[in-house]
Every structure is written in C-alpha cells, then in structure tokens.
Amino acid sequence: MTGFVDDILNHPPEATAIITPDHQVSYGELRNRIVHLAQCLVSDGVHPEQVCAIAVPRSVDAVVAMAAVLHAGGAFLTLDLDQPPQRLATLLGCATHLLTTSDTGLPFTGPTTLLDQLAPSTAPLAAVPPRSLAYVSHTSGSTGTPNAVLIERRGLDSYLRFLVRDYRLGPDTVAVQLAPLGYDASIRDTFAPLLAGGRLVLAPRADLLRANGFAEVIRRYQVNSVLSVTPSFLTFLAQYQGSFDGLRLVVASGESLRPFLTAGGRELITGDLVNQYGPTECTMTSTRHHVPATPDLGADHIGDPIHGVTAHLLDEQGNPVPDNAIGEIHLGGIGLARGYANRPALTADRFRPDPFGEPGSRRYRTGDLARRTDNGLEYLGRLDRQVKIRGYRVDPAEVESALLTHPAVTGAVLTAATDDRGRVHLVAHLTGDLAATTDAELRAHLGKTLPPHLMPRRFARIDRLPTTSTGKTDRKALAR
Numbered sequence: 001m002t003g004f005v006d007d008i009l010n011h012p013p014e015a016t017a018i019i020t021p022d023h024q025v026s027y028g029e030l031r032n033r034i035v036h037l038a039q040c041l042v043s044d045g046v047h048p049e050q051v052c053a054i055a056v057p058r059s060v061d062a063v064v065a066m067a068a069v070l071h072a073g074g075a076f077l078t079l080d081l082d083q084p085p086q087r088l089a090t091l092l093g094c095a096t097h098l099l100t101t102s103d104t105g106l107p108f109t110g111p112t113t114l115l116d117q118l119a120p121s122t123a124p125l126a127a128v129p130p131r132s133l134a135y136v137s138h139t140s141g142s143t144g145t146p147n148a149v150l151i152e153r154r155g156l157d158s159y160l161r162f163l164v165r166d167y168r169l170g171p172d173t174v175a176v177q178l179a180p181l182g183y184d185a186s187i188r189d190t191f192a193p194l195l196a197g198g199r200l201v202l203a204p205r206a207d208l209l210r211a212n213g214f215a216e217v218i219r220r221y222q223v224n225s226v227l228s229v230t231p232s233f234l235t236f237l238a239q240y241q242g243s244f245d246g247l248r249l250v251v252a253s254g255e256s257l258r259p260f261l262t263a264g265g266r267e268l269i270t271g272d273l274v275n276q277y278g279p280t281e282c283t284m285t286s287t288r289h290h291v292p293a294t295p296d297l298g299a300d301h302i303g304d305p306i307h308g309v310t311a312h313l314l315d316e317q318g319n320p321v322p323d324n325a326i327g328e329i330h331l332g333g334i335g336l337a338r339g340y341a342n343r344p345a346l347t348a349d350r351f352r353p354d355p356f357g358e359p360g361s362r363r364y365r366t367g368d369l370a371r372r373t374d375n376g377l378e379y380l381g382r383l384d385r386q387v388k389i390r391g392y393r394v395d396p397a398e399v400e401s402a403l404l405t406h407p408a409v410t411g412a413v414l415t416a417a418t419d420d421r422g423r424v425h426l427v428a429h430l431t432g433d434l435a436a437t438t439d440a441e442l443r444a445h446l447g448k449t450l451p452p453h454l455m456p457r458r459f460a461r462i463d464r465l466p467t468t469s470t471g472k473t474d475r476k477a478l479a480r
Contacts, residue, residue: 173198254391259422
C-alpha cells in the first residue's frame with residue numbers, strides 16, 4: 001500500500017502547498033524538506049514503532065516534522081507548547097525520541113533531533129508496513145493522567161483518503177489549519193488538503209480566534225474549506241456578518257451541532273456543512289452527516305459510518321437493538337486504535353472482540369447512546385460522565401484529581417452545565433476552608449497541570465457533598 005505521504009511528495013513540484021503570512025512553500029520545496037528531515041531522523045535512530053514527540057511551534061516546520069516522522073517510519077506525537085510544562089512532561093512519557101529546536105528546553109533525556117542543527121544525511125528510507133504505528137493522541141483520563149491512544153498507519157491512511165473523496169477535495173481546495181497542535185483534529189487539518197494537492201493556509205491563531213480576524217483570513221487567502229471547527233466556535237462566528245462568506249465546505253465535530261442549527265446557523269453557510277462524530281480511539285471520525293439546507297432541528301444527527309468503519313447499537317448484553325431503539329454505539333473497522341499505551345486492563349475493557357466482524361476483529365465501546373433512524377444515527381448523549389467542552393472530550397475526574405491537590409480543598413465534584421447559548425461548561429463543587437481562597441487562585445493552581453479546556457467556569461463552595469442512599473455523591477443534586 002502506498003502511504004499518503006508518498007502521494008503528497010508526488011504532487012507537481014511547482015504547485016503551491018502551504019501559504020503563510022510571510023511566504024509560500026511549493027510542493028517541490030515541501031518534498032525536499034520532508035525527505036531531508038526523514039533521512040536525518042533515520043540517522044538519529046527513528047524507526048517503525050518508535051514514538052517521536054514533536055515540540056515545534058505551529059508553522060511550516062511543524063507540518064514538515066509530522067510528515068517526516070511518518071516518512072522515516074516512526075509515529076509522531078505533536079505537543080501544544082502552550083500547555084503547562086508539567087502536562088507536557090507527562091505527555092512525553094510515551095515518547096522514545098524528541099524532535100524540537102535548541103531553545104525549547106523540554107525535560108527529555110532520550111535521543112533528540114534539533115531542527116535548527118540538522119546535518120546532511122543520505123540514510124535510506126524503507127517501506128513501512130500498514131499496521132505500523134502512525135501517531136499517538138491523548139484523551140482525558142479518570143486517574144488524572146491522560147491516556148495515550150495508539151493509531152496505526154492503515155487507519156490514518158484510509159481516513160484521509162475518505163475525506164478527500166467524500167468531501168470532494170482537490171487541487172483547488174484552500175483550507176485553513178484551525179485546530180491546535182497536540183489534538184488529533186490538527187492532523188486532519190494538515191494532511192487532508194495536502195493529500196488532495198490543495199493549499200494549506202497557516203495563519204496566526206490570534207487572528208483565527210477573533211471573529212473579524214477569522215473573516216479576514218478567509219478573505220485574504222481565499223479559503224474555501226474549514227475541516228475542523230467546533231459548533232461552539234461556529235456559534236461565536238455567527239454573531240458577525242460575513243464570517244462564512246466564500247466557504248464551500250465547513251466540517252464541524254467535537255460536540256452537539258444542534259444549538260448552532262437551532263439558532264439558524266445553517267442559513268449562514270451557503271456551502272456544504274458536515275457534522276462529524278467519532279472518538280479519538282477510532283482515528284478521529286467514525287460517522288458523518290451532511291446537513292441539508294433545511295435541517296431537522298429536533299434531533300442531533302451524526303449520520304452513517306464512513307468507509308471502512310462499522311457502527312453497531314447494542315444493549316447491555318451486547319445484542320443489537322432494533323431500529324429507533326436506544327443502544328450504546330460500538331465501533332469497529334480499519335480506524336480502530338490498538339488501544340491505550342501501557343494500559344492493558346483499560347484496553348481490554350474498551351476494546352472487545354467483535355462478533356459482527358472478521359475473525360480476530362475488535363470493536364470499541366464508546367459509552368455514547370444513539371438510535372438508528374432513516375437519517376442514520378441520532379446521538380443521545382453519554383452513558384458515563386464524560387462531556388464535550390469546546391470539542392474536547394473531558395473526564396471530570398481528571399479535574400477533580402487536580403483540585404484535590406490544593407491544600408484547602410477537602411472535596412471536589414464536577415458537573416456539566418449549559419448556558420443560555422447552548423454551550424457546555426464545567427462547574428466545580430468544592431468543600432474545605434476556602435473563605436480566603438479566590439477563584440483566580442484556584443484557576444492558577446489548576447493551570448499548573450491542566451489545559452484551558454479543562455478549566456471550570458464556576459467554583460461553587462458548599463459545606464458538604466450530598467450523597468445518595470448508597471453513600472455515593474449525588475451528582476444530580478449538585479447539578480440541580
């Protein structure tokens with residue numbers, strides 16, 4: 001099987017591949033940089049099944065780095081350098097190699113390749129089996145430590161090729177990289193337009209996160225495709241006239257699209273609008289729904305499985321439920337992850353034998369509820385407590401663990417709430433002698449180990465945590 005990176009390297013060399021505010025990079029230049037870096041990585045010992053962490057600011061260098069690690073045969077783990085140092089150190093725990101620059105200063109003792117100190121190399125680049133590891137992404141963990149998810153090359157390759165076909169991407173595609181590095185959506189943002197032979201726009205995130213700045217980027221670079229955006233951000237953009245002008249494709253994922261649609265958002269997007277669903281454990285996306293011009297506002301449609309993916313709705317005994325009945329989504333197929341790094345028990349619990357697939361195949365228990373309708377799957381929420389905050393899957397236990405490390409906190413329980421604009425946020429319910437502890441001090445404490453999307457919006461100080469008749473914390477009472 002020819003990998004998608006090889007296809008990127010074979011595009012016409014004179015065509016433009018990447019656009020930044022300062023310059024443009026042709027496919028010929030991109031190819032030369034990827035091949036050179038890949039050869040350097042091989043010389044430095046990167047080979048299949050090794051995880052190479054990439055600690056590079058969002059730039060052309062980061063794009064080259066991801067592609068070069070794959071071309072060298074390794075698997076990449078991109079790091080968001082805006083995350084707290086302690087969290088970055090935790091994420092580095094599964095890496096065997098580091099690709100960075102000499103001024104980063106990350107605490108890593110393994111082999112390191114410095115982008116600003118590359119030496120000439122002619123190391124041979126060998127073919128890599130499709131079942132080799134491609135990348136590592138992290139999900140929020142209930143123990144307070146993020147879980148490293150292991151995705152194989154065949155799943156990533158199949159997914160990106162599906163995107164190009166299904167969303168009709170091509171040489172005329174101009175897509176903006178919107179998702180931050182360190183999250184798997186940035187992989188879709190980066191590689192899908194390049195695989196299609198289109199152009200990738202790298203604009204400053206400070207511009208993209210402002211509504212007028214976003215609209216200006218779309219206009220200035222003639223962007224026509226946005227491949228990774230959360231419904232919350234779409235709702236934010238919808239307040240400003242002209243935010244979606246010129247876009248022929250908008251792909252939303254990460255949380256419910258219904259609040260945006262209910263507010264009339266579909267009318268603002270004249271091009272295609274796609275609602276994607278899928279956990280990190282299944283190569284980003286498992287189902288998708290092409291939202292019609294007149295959407296159904298009474299349901300949260302996530303559509304049908306993408307190519308190579310299976311989706312079954314099962315009851316508690318593992319039996320299929322009939323159409324229009326509620327069941328848990330179990331996913332299978334080519335995009336399924338190997339499991340979690342160094343978490344065999346959790347892997348065995350979430351990834352189970354698939355009686356509906358080929359011998360030896362597995363399925364992933366998502367914990368999500370849905371029903372099958374004439375319009376595909378209708379999403380109905382989580383079985384457990386995990387919630388989506390601005391597109392990120394959050395396990396409240398991770399935040400609770402961090403709160404309990406504060407010396408004044410004796411009890412911590414998180415609940416999810418929804419504001420009047422349909423946006424989900426976290427509320428922390430705390431016990432302890434907190435009269436002299438401000439919300440700002442609590443946020444500063446959490447900011448030492450947690451990224452912004454795990455930060456509670458509100459801190460509620462209470463005398464005691466309510467309990468149920470069995471002695472468990474009564475989360476429903478807290479939510480009320």
